[in-house]
Amino acid sequence: MAKIIVVTSGKGGVGKTTSSASIASGLALRGHKTAVVDFDVGLRNLDLIMGCERRVVYDLVNVINKEASLNQALIKDKHCDNLFVLPASQTRDKNALTEEGIERVLKDLAAMDFEYIVCDSPAGIEHGAVMALTFADEAIVVTNPEVSSVRDSDRILGIIQAKSRRAKDGGEPVKEHLLITRYVPKRVDAGEMLSHTDVQEILRIPLLGVIPESESVLHASNQGNPAIHLEGSDVAQAYQDMVARFLGEEVPMRYTTYEKPGLLKRIFGGK
Amino acid sequence: MSNTHLRKPIEIKISTVVAISVVLHQAELDILNAALERMTGGVPDYFDNEFAVVDVGPLMASTATFVVDWGALIALLRSYRINPVAVRNYPPEMEPEIIAHGLSLDVVLPSRPETPSPVAVESAPPAAAGTSNALIVDTPVRAGQRIYAQGSDLIVTAAVNNGAELIADGSIHIYAPLRGRALAGANGNSQARIFTLNMEAELVSIAGIYRTFEDQLPKEIAQRPAQIRLINESIEVTAMALSVR
Numbered sequence: 001m002a003k004i005i006v007v008t009s010g011k012g013g014v015g016k017t018t019s020s021a022s023i024a025s026g027l028a029l030r031g032h033k034t035a036v037v038d039f040d041v042g043l044r045n046l047d048l049i050m051g052c053e054r055r056v057v058y059d060l061v062n063v064i065n066k067e068a069s070l071n072q073a074l075i076k077d078k079h080c081d082n083l084f085v086l087p088a089s090q091t092r093d094k095n096a097l098t099e100e101g102i103e104r105v106l107k108d109l110a111a112m113d114f115e116y117i118v119c120d121s122p123a124g125i126e127h128g129a130v131m132a133l134t135f136a137d138e139a140i141v142v143t144n145p146e147v148s149s150v151r152d153s154d155r156i157l158g159i160i161q162a163k164s165r166r167a168k169d170g171g172e173p174v175k176e177h178l179l180i181t182r183y184v185p186k187r188v189d190a191g192e193m194l195s196h197t198d199v200q201e202i203l204r205i206p207l208l209g210v211i212p213e214s215e216s217v218l219h220a221s222n223q224g225n226p227a228i229h230l231e232g233s234d235v236a237q238a239y240q241d242m243v244a245r246f247l248g249e250e251v252p253m254r255y256t257t258y259e260k261p262g263l264l265k266r267i268f269g270g271k
Numbered sequence: 272m273s274n275t276h277l278r279k280p281i282e283i284k285i286s287t288v289v290a291i292s293v294v295l296h297q298a299e300l301d302i303l304n305a306a307l308e309r310m311t312g313g314v315p316d317y318f319d320n321e322f323a324v325v326d327v328g329p330l331m332a333s334t335a336t337f338v339v340d341w342g343a344l345i346a347l348l349r350s351y352r353i354n355p356v357a358v359r360n361y362p363p364e365m366e367p368e369i370i371a372h373g374l375s376l377d378v379v380l381p382s383r384p385e386t387p388s389p390v391a392v393e394s395a396p397p398a399a400a401g402t403s404n405a406l407i408v409d410t411p412v413r414a415g416q417r418i419y420a421q422g423s424d425l426i427v428t429a430a431v432n433n434g435a436e437l438i439a440d441g442s443i444h445i446y447a448p449l450r451g452r453a454l455a456g457a458n459g460n461s462q463a464r465i466f467t468l469n470m471e472a473e474l475v476s477i478a479g480i481y482r483t484f485e486d487q488l489p490k491e492i493a494q495r496p497a498q499i500r501l502i503n504e505s506i507e508v509t510a511m512a513l514s515v516r
Contacts, residue, residue, distance in 0.1 A: 151433055
């Protein structure tokens with residue numbers, strides 16, 4: 001049975017799409033057949049981050065409206081053979097997403113033996129975001145270590161508890177995970193940024209990972225290359241750790257403490 | 272998956288609506304207008320079309336016979352973006368006129384005496400009243416969530432986050448941080464109290480009298496166990512010493 005994961009945050013610009021791309025890639029790299037679906041109808045970005053924007057012919061709304069089959073709309077990832085992207089429509093708006101349509105698409109994906117279906121939610125708490133989380137089995141809540149992002153994540157957690165299909169059917173609740181992105185240990189150390197324990201203190205859901213702030217993420221995104229593929233970078237390793245934890249492995253947290261640069265480093269510079 | 276998405280054309284559910292109450296001590300429209308003008312300071316959106324229940328009880332108490340120009344009163348309130356929907360504590364002979372102006376009749380049960388007589392305390396210990404039907408919540412109350420304990424106390428064992436709202440007709444007990452809003456004694460019980468193990472509230476209210484905490488809380492209260500009471504029409508926040516033995 002396919003597991004449906006929603007990547008959501010409430011607030012925009014915190015790294016939902018970047019994280020969706022890396023999580024989906026990470027699951028695929030570990031041999032799981034994975035689909036990543038862009039729910040941000042009207043503002044499609046996932047295809048850019050995945051580097052497949054020039055191969056988009058049909059999209060999610062076409063499939064919902066039965067204008068195209070899933071096989072026609074799914075785009076095979078350039079890195080992983082077992083990863084497929086279902087892009088959003090650029091020309092429609094989020095009202096094109098119907099609950100019945102999405103349920104059918106997700107069922108059809110499950111029937112194609114996808115093990116994981118990653119739903120990249122739009123920002124906000126309106127229709128599009130609600131549609132992305134409605135059928136979720138698990139939720140990864142992406143939060144930046146600052147108060148407004150934490151507040152919005154709190155709000156979206158409440159919406160998951162109220163509006164997801166699992167909540168409405170009264171079954172086992174959606175499993176919630178916290179992913180903190182754009183973390184700068186130095187600024188946390190200086191008291192300028194919330195620490196990951198501060199964030200957890202407020203949201204009170206298990207911490208899945210902490211992704212450090214990095215200039216290389218922007219560079220990777222511009223190149224259409226999910227950050228998890230950045231060989232040897234701290235961001236890629238943090239995402240790999242996070243995927244491992246998601247799959248049940250015990251991995252210690254990295255990149256969460258600030259070490260003062262040593263004397264040599266201070267003399268000879270370096271970032 | 273089930274087919275719960277098949278929507279019924281109409282659904283009837285119980286729903287609690289929060290309204291403000293407009294308590295009239297005067298029926299003279301000019302006086303009311305001047306008072307509202309002063310209160311709002313000319314800010315056009317001071318009120319936001321909140322539902323309002325017009326309470327004419329004090330009028331009835333002060334004069335045996337009084338006249339309300341309902342049409343003009345409704346127009347006045349609407350001009351301040353207050354949306355009157357019902358009237359309470361009205362004399363029975365006023366009923367047809369109120370209904371004729373499209374307002375509903377709010378029948379209020381006689382309120383409990385605010386200070387119970389010693390006899391009542393002896394015969395019914397306060398604990399018994401509280402334990403009868405308190406609403407207990409064990410999960411975090413998150414931004415945008417609102418929990419209402421109708422006719423009872425509310426007990427929350429998990430954090431109440433910024434942007435969350437607790438409302439109870441009785442007292443509110445929070446065995447965790449209170450970072451959001453807590454409104455106790457929502458039906459007018461001024462004896463209701465609020466307790467929390469970690470006071471970081473945005474707003475607290477008892478029997479409709481509220482206090483916000485824009486300025487930092489005093490050190491002995493902030494992020495510490497606190498109790499909130501209504502004393503002489505004002506909200507008092509006091510530190511609570513927790514003794515475990």
